[in-house]
Amino acid sequence: MGRTHYLRGKKIRRPCDRITLSEEQYKAEKDRIHHEGLDGQVNVILENYLDLDSDNYQFDKIISIGMAEHVGKKYLPLYFNKVSSLLKPGGLFLLHFIINMNAQEKKTKNWIAKYIFPGGYIPGIRETVNIFPMFGMRMIGFESLRRHYARTLHLWAESFNAHKDKLPARYDEKFKRLWDIYLRGCESGFRTGVLDVGQFILSKGINNNLPMTMESIYKD
Template sequence: MVFDKFAYKKIFNKMFSKPVTITFWDGDTVTYGEGAPVATIKFNEMIPMTSMMKNPTLTLGEAYMDGIVDIDGSLQEVIVSAYQSKDSFFNGSKFAKFVPKQKHTKEASQEDVQSHYDIGNDFYEKWLDPTMTYSCAYFKTEDDTLEEAQYNKVRHILNKLHAKRGESLLDIGCGWGTLIITAAKEYGLKSRGVTLSQEQYDFVSKRIVEEGLENQVEVYLRDYRDVTQTYDHITSVGMFEHVGKENLSEYFQNVSDRLNPNGTALIHGITGQHIGAGVDPWINKYIFPGGYIPHLAELVEIVMDLPLQFDDIEPLRRHYQKTLEIWTDNFHAVKADVIDSMGERFYRMWDMYLQACAASFESGNIDVIQFLMSKGPSMHDMPMTRAYIYEADNAK
């Protein structure tokens, strides 16, 4: 135990870029760094140093879930401080080796998706905005509400496609349906969405009927690999993170195959800023089983082997940080309700997940990028500049 405490103190001396107070299991308290600490980390029990060194994010994540570690202050700031310290063992990516390769069969993909999204619509309704959009929002101003920013994002995507009324749209991984509903109502598109989540499918099916859009919008409980029709436009938001490293080429090949000649696709997803930076064993075990966040160069290389042309690449990292911070505030506001229905361990798990993701975007470990692509042979009717996007954005 004495050796473990000595080792902890040696590690903590270099772990944080901002001052942090550590209270050890025996009551000993040490502040690392100069100035007022951003948070106090309390170890209620000793965690063997061998576990910490073998798999630190999984060990600490589970310790926080189980109440072995408590944090008084901003968990997000603690994680940012650890990421930003050049000498911390959390700096950069060292954890890709802990995530096993997975086959990502259709059956496995459905099981992975349902383990996260089929927790229950009532759970997500507690802290998402009324659009039930569970992806990065787009803040045109600092004062936009989350609901406004989510509609901004949907319209920003649809505006980029340069779609015309009456054309067809496929949304791969359609979530709770705000994009396909908006595409039909505001843009006159014939929209189709696919999802592997039963809860999402039921929710969207009900929305379609309530909006009277049965002749214009369809949703299917189906793997994207089972879609056979082709479309004028394709969108996919927060989807490629779920397909796995081994399936990325197949995913983008499917996008190409399902897109009509001269069609446009908008693919929106999280990328790692460093090789393996988006791989975390704790998130893979508890939050997104089967998930993999690719490096930007990895995606570009895959797309360049397909008959697709990049037309625009837009990073939105700060937008996702802000989105997650609002989600965290919303989640904290319903703490008692979540603990009552799901238990404290579940609450602590999701609290850590939301704040850790916000910290990853804030520190620059990961980004979220919108890729606008077209499929030849020609795109003669596409505008020459981005002006058409922002003119349409500002018209709403």
């Protein structure tokens, strides 16, 4: 559930792989790129994605993981508009985020909004799909990762509780109970189908040059 936005494609003069607002993430990525011997092939930028100039940046592919649920209902159109403006015609957008599967869109529960994700909003499946055509996005594929994420949350909760006594003193008993309730509650939401993790593959406009099936995605 991070606020990471990935960009893969080509800048005017040099390749660009990732954009982040986190200075810690930026420094760690720079070190990792150097360690892997990828200097000059992969780049990381410390910048707000909204500030990228579409006249200077045009990408073949954009990958957004765990970000759409953090922009807020009001700013979803701004988010999709920016992605569309940065994609080349026929470019691909992989959108991975938590979806509210209820028929009616609802605000994030007050408890979650107060203690975990202030300002967060879990978009509904209906409003998400409806917004794609507004920005020239064509849906090519969708995969539900609901059960995967339920298992992930279960393992996170087990690991957290196994090590919570090793946390620094500033993480008191109230925090520990709160975090356990959050992890267990989210697991329940995914197992019962109230929530899902959707992975959409979209193209900007019509792209008739793509493979006829999704098989290529799962090849090593």
